[in-house]
Amino acid sequence: MLVSLNRRITSHPILEFPREKSVTFMFEGKRIEAYEGESIAAALYASGLKTFTWSYKRNRPRGWFCGIGKCSSCLMTVNGIPNVRTCIVPVKEGLNVQRQKQGLGTLPSSLYENPEVEKFDVELAVIGGGPAGLSAAITAKRLGCSTLVIDENFKAGGQLIKQTHKFFGSKENYAGVRGIDIAKILLKDLNELGGNWLLSSTVAADYIEGGKHVLIVPSLVEPKIRVIKAEKVVVGTGARENMLIFPNNDLPGVYGAGGVQTLMNVFGIKPGERALVVGAGNVGLIITYQLIQAGTSVEAIVEAMPRIGGYFVHAAKVRRLGVPIYLRHSIKRAIGKESVEAAEIVQLDENWNPVEGTERRIEVDTIVLAVGLTPASEIPA
Incomplete structure (x- = not known):
């Protein structure tokens, strides 16, 4: 469902987002207002769309995740061309964009035969x-x-x-x-x-x-x-985001750290209202105060290790902003049906096993995974 909403950031302590030229494109019969320099997926997210596609086998909703064309969660049909990675294709006036049933696109009846x-x-x-x-x-x-x-x-x-x-x-x-x-x-x-x-x-x-x-x-x-x-x-x-295994980790609202940075710092779009950050390395700490700069409240950081992995200066800044860091904790599950509505965190013992009875529900609409990267090495491989 497309909610009438504008998630674009209008005030930021560091960044400016020039939005000089507006463009209009069609999304499933609806006119979408966007700005030159935005990706198709970013413009749709800014307009309130969270579900970009559905999984092939179980028809589960998929949404924004990496923002750099690596995860296939944003594949849509654009001007009749299927499986377009809409997170890395810019908006243009007059585009016709549609989602694909269970993630599968249909090849057009005619193609460019002589590009x-x-x-x-x-x-x-x-x-x-x-x-x-x-x-x-x-x-x-x-x-x-x-x-x-x-x-x-x-x-x-x-x-x-x-x-x-x-x-x-x-x-x-x-x-x-x-x-x-x-x-x-x-x-x-x-x-x-x-x-x-x-x-x-x-x-x-x-x-x-x-x-x-x-x-x-x-x-x-x-x-x-x-x-x-x-x-x-x-x-x-470069590299791609690592995924963490937990129930409902595929819901729209579960994002890679780099994908969130792309939304906020490249396109000037607020990812959500309340966030949980998973991982207290430098990336997790840095993205925490970047989220706050963008106007998102960070409810907590959870870190499975018994110590903070990032620099002291970043951890100190986060703590001054009032964000709690829970060590030897991890996310147990995301809660929600069509998108993230809350997260459940849990304490871990010395063997990395969840400690029964320590579960805690945190009301968030955004879960940010800052759990490392894997090199994008397909070409030399």
């Missing part, structure tokens, strides 16, 4: 436009290599464009600079060096021909295929 083919010949192709990929491309350009960066997102910068906190480390590694500003620095450096990149483009194949890599790279937003010949390929495709 435009664009050819490139470079010394280095870099797959991934996040901090690793951009840094590799900058180094290659400084050494005189012709370089092309390929990224499937329509905004370059990877995880950096979500990070509002100041980084630690050395001056050479941008200590004291916010992630959002590091992204601007790297993009500016690459642009001034004459670097080139392709956004909204995914690498579908990589094979060797005549001693060179040949990459087949279809566009995600137009009928175009790029054929890229490269002497060398650098893969900097």
